[in-house]
Amino acid sequence: MAQTRQSTQSGMVEKRGRSLWLTHVLMIIGVLVVFFPIWLAFVASTVTQADIVSPPMPLVPGEHFFENYKKALFSGINVPVSTMLINSLIMAIGIALGKIAISLVSAFAIVYFKFPGRTFFFWLIFLTLMLPVEVRIVPTYEVIAGFGMLNSYSGLILPLVASATATFLFRQFFLTIPDELAEAARVDGARPMRFFIDIVIPMSRTNIAALFVILFIYGWNQYLWPLLITTDPEMNTIVMGIKQMFPSGDDFADWPVIMATSILAMIPPVIVVVSMQKLFVRGLVDSEK
Amino acid sequence: MEKRVTFKGWKLPLLLIFPQLLISVVFFFYPAGQAIWQSLFIPDPFGLSSQFVGLGNFEFLLSDQYYRASFLTTAIFSILVTVVSMVVALFLAVMADRLIKGAGVYRTLLIWPYAVAPAVAGVLWLFMFNTRVGVVSWYVGLLGYDWNHVLNGGEAMGLVVVASSWGRISYNFLFFFAALQAVPKSVIEAAAIDGARFWRRFFTIVLPLLSPTVFFLLVVNIVYAFFETFGVIHTITSGGPQQSTTILVYKVFSDGFVGQDLGSSAAQSVVLLVLVGALTIVQFKFIEKRVHY
Numbered sequence: 067m068a069q070t071r072q073s074t075q076s077g078m079v080e081k082r083g084r085s086l087w088l089t090h091v092l093m094i095i096g097v098l099v100v101f102f103p104i105w106l107a108f109v110a111s112t113v114t115q116a117d118i119v120s121p122p123m124p125l126v127p128g129e130h131f132f133e134n135y136k137k138a139l140f141s142g143i144n145v146p147v148s149t150m151l152i153n154s155l156i157m158a159i160g161i162a163l164g165k166i167a168i169s170l171v172s173a174f175a176i177v178y179f180k181f182p183g184r185t186f187f188f189w190l191i192f193l194t195l196m197l198p199v200e201v202r203i204v205p206t207y208e209v210i211a212g213f214g215m216l217n218s219y220s221g222l223i224l225p226l227v228a229s230a231t232a233t234f235l236f237r238q239f240f241l242t243i244p245d246e247l248a249e250a251a252r253v254d255g256a257r258p259m260r261f262f263i264d265i266v267i268p269m270s271r272t273n274i275a276a277l278f279v280i281l282f283i284y285g286w287n288q289y290l291w292p293l294l295i296t297t298d299p300e301m302n303t304i305v306m307g308i309k310q311m312f313p314s315g316d317d318f319a320d321w322p323v324i325m326a327t328s329i330l331a332m333i334p335p336v337i338v339v340v341s342m343q344k345l346f347v348r349g350l351v352d353s354e355k
Numbered sequence: 356m357e358k359r360v361t362f363k364g365w366k367l368p369l370l371l372i373f374p375q376l377l378i379s380v381v382f383f384f385y386p387a388g389q390a391i392w393q394s395l396f397i398p399d400p401f402g403l404s405s406q407f408v409g410l411g412n413f414e415f416l417l418s419d420q421y422y423r424a425s426f427l428t429t430a431i432f433s434i435l436v437t438v439v440s441m442v443v444a445l446f447l448a449v450m451a452d453r454l455i456k457g458a459g460v461y462r463t464l465l466i467w468p469y470a471v472a473p474a475v476a477g478v479l480w481l482f483m484f485n486t487r488v489g490v491v492s493w494y495v496g497l498l499g500y501d502w503n504h505v506l507n508g509g510e511a512m513g514l515v516v517v518a519s520s521w522g523r524i525s526y527n528f529l530f531f532f533a534a535l536q537a538v539p540k541s542v543i544e545a546a547a548i549d550g551a552r553f554w555r556r557f558f559t560i561v562l563p564l565l566s567p568t569v570f571f572l573l574v575v576n577i578v579y580a581f582f583e584t585f586g587v588i589h590t591i592t593s594g595g596p597q598q599s600t601t602i603l604v605y606k607v608f609s610d611g612f613v614g615q616d617l618g619s620s621a622a623q624s625v626v627l628l629v630l631v632g633a634l635t636i637v638q639f640k641f642i643e644k645r646v647h648y
Binding site for chain 2: 085086089090092093096097100101102103104106107110118119121122123125167168169171172174175176177178179180181182184187190191193194195196197198200201202203204205206207208209224225227228233240241245248249252258259261283286287288289290293294305306308309318321324325328331332335336338339340343346347350351
């Protein structure tokens with residue numbers, strides 16, 4: 067009996083004393099290992115090229131933070147990083163808002179109307195899930211080139227704007243809106259668009275916000291597509307522009323500036339994810355349903 | 356599922372659905388159709404005319420040793436990325452789940468890598484393992500190991516696997532953590548009273564309860580490794596050395612844009628199309644299961 071009690075204490079709880087302490091230590095080691103690449107990039111962005119090219123480089127920040135970031139932001143290597151940041155921002159927001167807008171209206175049409183071809187259109191949208199950019203890169207590039215949209219924001223944004231995922235998400239959500247609301251709106255003689263704007267959109271606020279967080283990061287982190295269609299450095303996005311900063315020959319890369327750019331490239335999405343953590347987690351879970 | 360109450364009319368809904376359809380047709384279906392069409396032809400070197408070859412491009416692909424090697428590379432790469440990122444994430448999630456206080460802080464810290472683009476992750480890891488200035492490669496060198504992923508295909512593969520898995524830990528961690536929190540405490544306590552130790556409880560009770568999450572993450576991570584790791588590979592190895600890290604998506608890019616071999620690139624796109632289709636169907640099957648659970 068005494069033995070059982072003892073084993074229950076140490077076995078069931080296991081959340082006290084040494085065991086708890088050990089768990090914290092393991093967790094901290096885990097976090098440190100996961101963080102190490104980011105920390106090292108930050109350190110490299112605060113030291114001089116000389117510190118880096120004679121390994122091992124220091125593991126604590128140096129004193130050249132402002133110098134390196136100023137150089138990256140305002141002169142860069144091919145183009146100032148501030149230009150690339152603006153391009154990325156426009157692309158990410160354009161993709162997120164575009165996807166949300168067209169998905170909201172098409173989901174509304176699919177849920178609240180019975181019209182010829184509805185099922186067919188629904189499946190058509192569903193099929194786009196199976197066609198990621200990566201499997202149709204050459205022909206999509208040709209379409210964009212044909213429209214003269216190379217090196218333009220519309221070329222960066224439009225091909226990534228259709229999203230079956232967002233349409234499904236809104237469809238699922240609209241189906242949970244009580245029928246009484248639509249009924250009441252109809253009895254009051256409200257037009258469908260009034261109902262959409264006054265009732266459906268306000269009710270979808272949280273879903274829209276959660277999706278925005280996910281889609282912003284999706285858009286910001288695009289690599290292959292901007293790499294293909296922005297040949298003009300002025301149109302480079304920051305995520306694809308970093309690779310362009312490496313010299314093609316045998317020269318040393320300008321590591322402090324490249325690492326400062328890497329840090330700048332991760333700041334906006336990190337701020338979005340960390341500050342809107344609840345929405346982010348919700349968006350992540352929702353968009354995988 | 357259907358709405359009982361719907362609005363009348365067909366012009367308005369068609370108008371509402373039009374933007375999405377237009378984008379889908381112009382940027383999805385037409386290019387996919389083009390890829391299928393182009394896969395049946397071989398253009399001449401000047402791009403002036405092309406010759407119909409039927410399934411010739413596919414026959415050539417299947418007999419091409421580089422393409423078959425790329426298939427194998429993709430399989431190894433995706434399995435490794437999936438296993439590494441899931442095992443690390445599961446371990447961290449199990450640890451975090453044991454904590455009453457502070458789990459939220461660790462979670463906030465562990466979601467950072469999700470926000471880091473694969474291409475940026477590639478640059479970070481390239482920097483650590485750079486053959487001339489890398490810190491890790493330098494310390495590894497002190498231990499007597501000469502790290503050189505530029506020449507050694509195995510090391511190149513290891514590096515792209517680690518860099519790709521790193522960004523994926525956050526995602527897997529969040530799903531595992533949520534699933535662990537949902538495991539009924541009474542079941543675990545009952546096992547604890549019966550004297551089952553932590554790891555025994557984990558393998559006999561918790562892990563089976565997590566199986567829907569595990570299956571779901573398996574599929575999602577394989578899709579990720581197939582299609583979203585292009586940035587990592589392009590920044591770190593550019594598919595080298597000797598194509599040892601050329602996964603299928605990278606090959607479509609390098610044959611189509613760098614090699615200008617459009618017929619073959621299109622045929623490869625079609626093969627990928629079939630693969631994504633299959634994976635999407637599997638994904639939906641598993642998600643259905645997960646929801647029913």
